[in-house]
Amino acid sequence: MRKWLVISIVVMLMIAALPARAQQTGGQRLPLPGADAFERAQAALQAGDFEDAVLQASLFVLVNPTYSRGYYLRGVAYAQLGDAERALDDLDRALRYPAPDAAFTASLYNIRSIIHAQMGETAAALDDLSAAIEATPDDAALYGARATLYGAQGELDKALADYNRALELDATATAAYTGRALVYLRQDKLAAALEDYNHALEQNPDDVESLARRASIYLRQEDFELALADASHAIDLQPDAPALYLTRGAAYNGLGQHAAAAADFHEWLERIGQQTATYQGKLNPGESVVAPLAAGKVYRFPFEAQAGQTLRLSATAREGAATDPLIVLLDAQGNPVAADDDSGGGMNARIDAYAAPESGTYTLLVGHAGGSPDGPVRVLLEVITGVTR
Secondary structure, eight states: HHHHHHHHHHHHHHHSSSSSSEOOOOOOOOOOTTTTHHHHHHHHHHTTTTHHHHHHHHHHHHHHHHHHHHHHHHHHHHHHOHHHHHHHHHHEEEEOOOSSSSHHHHHHHHHHHHHHHHTTHHHHHHHHHHHHHHHHHOHHHHHHHHHHHHHTTTHHHEEEEEHHHHHHHOOOHHHHHHHHHHHHHHTTTHHHHHHHHHHHHHHHHHHHHHHHHHHHHHHTTTOOOHHHHHHHHHHHOOOHHHOOOOOOOOHHHHHTTTTHHHHHHHHHHHHHHHHHEESSSSOOOTTTTEEEOOEEEEEEEEEETTTTTEEEEEEEEEOOBBEEEEEEEOOSSSEEEEEETTTTTTTTTTEEEEEHHHHHEEEEEEEOOSSSEEEEEEHHHHHSSSSSO
């Protein structure tokens, strides 16, 4: 519904600039009967009063039953009301009658494709976008829209071809760069994806999604300084986005700044944690506990440690499982001091050698990272060196 709103308002502004007039012999354009109802429908649509827009457009088409723009107006209003069936019916009618120009025809097909896509009718949406491109073959945005649908269908070569054409037509099309970068990521072409995100961020340095995805590429390339810079900038722009802390925490860990990483991973767990479960009793060295992870669930495992002990803590999923555990160690004062996501092999988490600076009750938090949140994990505390109990 939101997508319909954004696009139809843009289209509505185009329509509003054109008064309702009829073409007569000799080229003179005269007002149509009921033109005041057409203008009221335009005004209502722009004002967000979609029910009145339907009413006024209906009055107009009643006396102008072959005027395509009247059905167009009413179809857009129906779409805004969530009535896809009536919206499509009116857009179909608009396509049956003469159009003022090719751009209008392309807009009709474009809006119809959006409705089909919202309904999950991807094939119909692709057909409409192809028809829109046939009407206006130099519209970069249409190629970008079709590329997005091809990508969703897994037709990556077709998606790339359309993104390439969009950028040939408009080298400043930021959405085409970011869309093509996503396709490159799916093909594991990191360098190509990075180049496209660089182009996108040159045009919009504050695009949080591009910053986050570029940071993820830098992480995979083990360029932790650049990953940290992008993730920090993204957090400054959007501090309420939990996943950004996960990305920055990984960058901090890669740089050996483990306390900073722990703080960010802890922030992630705080923001996604919808249910906290405290282990009854205490985690004992060498004894494993199985914790069933789920989305938004965080476990607290208290345990005793003595000054001078070196500890290893881990959360390991079943072999072959997609579960992605994450662990954060809190010291005796409850401060995050160490954390890990994937150091235990695969997506398993392991803090390999934490030296306890003081004796007391520590707490291991166990939750999930950005992969699958579901599945059992085995939680284990080991004392590697130092005082044993």
